Amino acid sequence: MLRCKQVSDALASSKYWDLPLRKRIGLRLHVAFCLVCGPFNRFLMLWQDSTRHYLKHEQEDPPPPDMKLSEDARKRMCETLRKEKS
Numbered sequence: 401m402l403r404c405k406q407v408s409d410a411l412a413s414s415k416y417w418d419l420p421l422r423k424r425i426g427l428r429l430h431v432a433f434c435l436v437c438g439p440f441n442r443f444l445m446l447w448q449d450s451t452r453h454y455l456k457h458e459q460e461d462p463p464p465p466d467m468k469l470s471e472d473a474r475k476r477m478c479e480t481l482r483k484e485k486s
């Protein structure tokens with residue numbers, strides 16, 4: 401059985417859908433029943449799922465050029481997210 405810290409570390413360090421199926425099942429089971437980290441990590445998994453669906457949709461049906469972020473804006477957002485994560 402996974403511990404809360406192992407689940408949180410796995411979700412924080414990688415996209416869980418890239419993990420092996422066995423590990424994903426373990427994470428899902430832990431998050432479904434854990435009263436300590438479940439609510440937060442369920443939200444984190446939902447966030448990662450949303451991101452994955454958005455990226456998939458963006459590749460299949462890209463937004464018009466005037467709706468896309470400029471490369472400069474994209475870099476600034478990435479830098480801000482990295483600063484907040486560390």
Ligand SMILES: [Zn+2]
Pocket residue numbers: 403404405407430434435436437438
């Ligand atoms: Zn937990």
